[in-house]
Amino acid sequence: MERTKVIDLLRREDYGAEVNVKGWVRTKRGSKAVNFVALNDGSTIKNVQIVVDVNKFDDETMRNIATGSCLSVEGTLVKSQGAEQSVEIQANKIEVYGTADGYPLQKKGHSMEFLREHANLRMRTNTFGAVFRIRHNMALAIHTYFHEHGFYYWNSPLITASDCEGAGQMFQVTTLDLKNPPKTKDGEIDYSQDFFGAQTSLTVSGQLEGELAATALGAIYTFGPTFRAENSNTPRHLAEFWMIEPEIAFMDLKELMDLEEDFIKYCIKWALDNCMDDLQFLNNMIDKGLIERLQGILKDDFVRLPYTEGVKILEEAIKNGRKFEFPVYWGCDFASEHERYLVEEHFKKPVIMTDYPKEIKSFYMKINADNKTVQGTDVLFPSIGEIIGGSVREESYEKLTNRMKELDMRLDGYEWYLETRKFGTCPHAGFGLGFERLILFVTGMSNIRDVIPFPRTPKNAQF
RNA sequence: UCUCCAAUAGCUCAGUUGGUUAGAGCAUCUGACUGUUAAUCAGAGGGUCCCUGGUUCAAGUCCAGGUUGGAGAGCCA
Secondary structure (H helix, E strand, O other): OOEOOHHHHOOOOOOOOEEEEEEEEEEEEEOOOEEEEEEEOOOOOOOEEEEEEHHHOOHHHHHHOOOOOEEEEEEEEEEOOOOOOOEEEEEEEEEEEEOOOOOOOOOOOOOHHHHHOOOOOHHHOHHHHHHHHHHHHHHHHHHHHHHHOOOEEOOOOOEEOOOOOOOOOOOEEOOOOOOOOOEOOOOOEOHHHOOOOOOEEEOOOOHHHHHHHHHHHOEEEEEEEEEOOOOOOOOOOOOEEEEEEEEEEOOOHHHHHHHHHHHHHHHHHHHHHHOHHHHHHHHHHOOOOHHHHHHHHHHOOOEEEEHHHHHHHHHHHHHOOOOOOOOOOOOOOOOHHHHHHHHHHHHOOOEEEEEEEHHHOOOOEOEOOOOOEEEEEEEEEOOOEEEEEEEEEOOOHHHHHHHHHHOOOOOOOOHHHHHHHHOOOOOEEEEEEEHHHHHHHHHOOOOHHHOOOOOOEOOEOOO
16 A cells, blocks of 8 residues: 655545555553554654554554554544544554664653754654754755856865865864874975875865856855864854855845845745744744744844944943943954844844954955955844854955955965956855754754754764 | 853652652553543652762762863854
8 A cells, every 4th residue: 555644644634545654653642442643754743643443453563552663554544533633544454663662762851952862863853853844944945045046056175275264273184194194304294195185174164166156157156064173162053064155246245235135034934934834833842932033034124234333332332331241342343242232132133234344354355445344244143143144255356465465374275266366357245154053043943953963063973 | 262050760850957768750561441632540660869089977968170961151154
């Protein structure tokens, strides 16, 4: 008999039909004569109720049907007598594919910390099923958005020899014998003998390569893993995370902000349109304000706030008695308490902050006419902080290399990048979106380790 | 990396000022129950109180160091 997925089964009304359903047992309950098994196959957060007439099955089968075990059930689709589901299956034949003695997950709630230690099994819980179905949907929304807007999906390398991309500490990639590496005459490690003939690392960003692609294909985006060897121990950082980095030729600052806002709203609308069952569950169990907050994002325009205006607002707040741990002055890098004040207290909606002092931003950002600020944008969201960092890129070879020299950066090693500015340079812009931070916001989960299947954090690469 | 907090049964947690045999709910097992919704009811089994050292007649409880986890900060996406 052909298998029917739970999601399809629950929509059917052809009572009396013989059906086959396969899935994992969430709970079993009942009395002497009749048992009820809640079966889930991952196609939806909802379970299908299997009604088991205990007398029709042998003791061993009944014993093997327990939380976590895997079943194939043939039975009759009937209208449910119970109140909490419309249809159920009256079991005629049950095959136990796999028993689950000692299954660590129980039907009562578990802490997120406990489930993290069982990351190999936690996808089988309601919460993580919902999170990963939404994660899939967000990936689909991202690809769909860019495809519909004329962007090409393009891949930057994960292994790089640029030793100072500047975005963070890097993981080294080597096949050298760590106990006995080859040395040069002056005692340094001889990387010419390494696999790539040079010192290499995992990438911290595909942006520089993305810029090359934008000057050829017009508009591209990358969507892949990124690696940071920072010793960050927070609910918002991972050592291995996924990043979306679009890069667009002929785009200016206003168009960049329009893109950032439109893109993120598209993703959130996608979730509301396509993931309501899962969002409803998360709204009930994890975060009571979730759906309202997502709808709120769609309603308002994001605030567009030049850095200098932001400083004024914060100075005004301090004058009115607001206390901050860190001082505010023009030129300071905002601490998260400052960003949170602006987003969560002052404006109460997302803020796109722009035109930062060049000293606190990266070398590649386009310098404004004032020669003090650069056309960088940070999209700041309530509760999770910076979700997007982007900028218009400096397209002038002269200005870009001058800035690099000011920052004591070595130009050799960047020739391939700087040639974009030598050969047909163009105004262009782009941004980076942390995929897991988007998932955090859309699911209402509070720790980034719980929105990626197998989190990589300092001292943790299990599974 | 810094600051603060935590670690007791498979899970979630209680454990008084240091004091006899460390408890509860859930889970598991046994039994009861004519349709349950985290089913219910009765009973049973289940402990390296994170590790090492110290104080004390006596440590789950106090002290020191460590490990692991969490929150905040920094770094950032």
